[in-house]
Each structure stands twice: as C-alpha cells, then as structure tokens.
C-alpha cells in the first residue's frame with residue numbers, strides 16, 4: 001500500500017555522512033522506498049541551532065545548502081522520484097511511475113524572525129515548517145521548556161496559514177500548540193508531523209488526548225513517530241505492536257481522518273522491528289490485524305493528500 005511519510009531527517013544525514021539518496025546504509029534511500037511501496041517522502045531540512053553556531057554558519061545558509069542538496073538529489077534520480085508541491089503533483093508523479101519528494105523545514109531558525117521569508121521558502125518549494133526543534137527560537141519555545149508563541153511567532157504562523165505552508169507543531173511547547181490551534185481558528189489545518197500519544201507514553205514530545213481532539217477538529221493530521229522513546233517508556237526498541245497501539249489511540253481521539261505516518265527515519269536511534277522503510281509492507285500487514293484496509297488507506301495516504309490539497 002502506498003505510504004506518505006510526513007517526516008525524515010535523511011537529507012541532513014546524507015550531508016553529514018557524505019552519502020547519496022539512491023542507495024545508502026541509513027533507514028531511507030530510494031531503493032528501500034521502492035521496495036516498501038512508498039508514495040511520498042517529506043524531506044526535512046533539520047536545522048540544529050547549536051550545530052550552526054559551532055560551525056559558524058547561519059541557519060539561513062544551512063537551509064539553503066540543504067535545499068540545494070534536495071533538488072540535486074531529485075534531479076540525479078529523476079528516473080525514480082520527482083519533487084511535488086501539491087497533491088495534484090503527487091498524483092501526476094504517481095501516474096508517471098515516480099515517487100514524490102516534498103521539501104520541509106524542521107525548526108524555524110532559518111526564518112530568523114523574518115515573516116517575509118515564509119513566502120521566499122514557499123517559492124523554494126517548502127510546504128511545511130516545524131516551528132521549533134528542542135531550542136527556543138524567534139517563533140517560540142520547545143516541549144523541553146514550555147512557553148507561548150512570541151508575537152513574531154504568531155505573525156509567522158498567520159503568514160504560513162495564509163500562504164499554505166503547513167504549520168507543524170511537533171517539538172513545540174504545549175502552550176505554543178494551543179496558540180496554533182487558536183490561530184488556525186478551524187480555517188486552517190494544524191499538523192503534528194512526527195508525534196505520538198501522551199496517554200500511552202508520557203513524553204512531552206507526544207500529544208495529550210485533548211490536543212489530539214483539537215488537532216482533528218482543525219482537519220489536520222498527526223504522523224505516527226517510530227522513535228522508541230515516544231512509543232514505549234524506557235524502551236530502545238520500536239515494535240510493530242507499539243505502533244499499532246498508538247495508531248489505535250490516535251484514531252480513537254483525533255479521528256481516523258486525522259492520523260498519518262511521520263517515521264522520523266534517520267533522526268532516531270531506535271531499533272525498528274521492521275528494520276527500515278523497505279519493511280513498511282510488513283508493518284502495515286501487522287497493523288491490519290486491528291485496522292481495516294479501508295482505514296489503513298486513509299492513514300497511509302488519503303488523509304495527507306487531503307491536507308496537502
């Protein structure tokens with residue numbers, strides 16, 4: 001079954017480890033995606049604030065370098081994948097026998113507090129921005145510290161909503177989450193690209209039942225994260241049973257139309273029972289024990305296609 005994955009850190013991994021997208025020894029490459037019947041991969045430019053400072057590069061320049069890498073990889077592998085900027089592009093690529101890559105940004109630091117950069121990044125092809133990673137930035141605060149969106153952050157979120165760049169609340173503080181729900185005002189979808197259920201695993205990276213309901217009410221989606229720390233307290237192994245349990249809980253609280261996948265491949269150190277992206281069919285087959293194929297179709301791709309459109 002075709003799967004759309006809302007988040008991976010592969011792009012940053014490629015550059016750091018000097019590897020290529022076509023075939024590598026990480027969780028995700030094009031050969032493994034093909035084997036796993038992947039439809040779309042969102043490729044995040046993961047911007048680590050401290051790494052930028054330590055290496056004397058601005059978050060903006062760091063983003064530019066990785067954006068260029070994304071397009072170089074798309075071009076070098078045009079027999080397998082093409083960039084997509086909308087649901088229509090995804091379907092067109094699929095008709096042409098191609099997978100799709102969507103450019104996203106994890107952590108709002110490259111905006112450097114400049115609201116006009118939302119439009120610039122949209123022109124670059126960016127379709128989703130995770131507002132923070134683990135650090136405070138010009139937009140707001142992470143789950144580690146808590147705190148409301150800053151005035152500039154509210155302005156940036158408004159601009160993203162108006163321009164159609166998805167607001168991703170994974171990593172954001174609880175206060176910031178509720179600010180985004182308020183700003184969305186049931187007119188714009190709010191997305192948590194890679195977060196699980198806090199009721200099953202008490203971690204602030206996960207969402208409470210009230211948050212899941214509110215996110216569902218905006219018509220957004222929450223992407224199931226495969227990180228063992230967010231699936232099972234005290235575990236280093238991501239099991240198919242844990243993924244299924246979180247999926248069932250997310251479906252129960254957010255609604256079956258508001259659940260998706262956000263693997264976090266190449267951003268997590270956990271051992272995965274299904275190994276990597278090539279093992280997706282095995283994972284889905286297991287999930288079918290308790291979820292119908294009709295509902296799995298929604299979770300794997302239909303829900304995200306709706307949000308992207």
Ligand SMILES: [Zn+2]
Nearest residue numbers: 106171194267
């Ligand atoms: Zn992340």
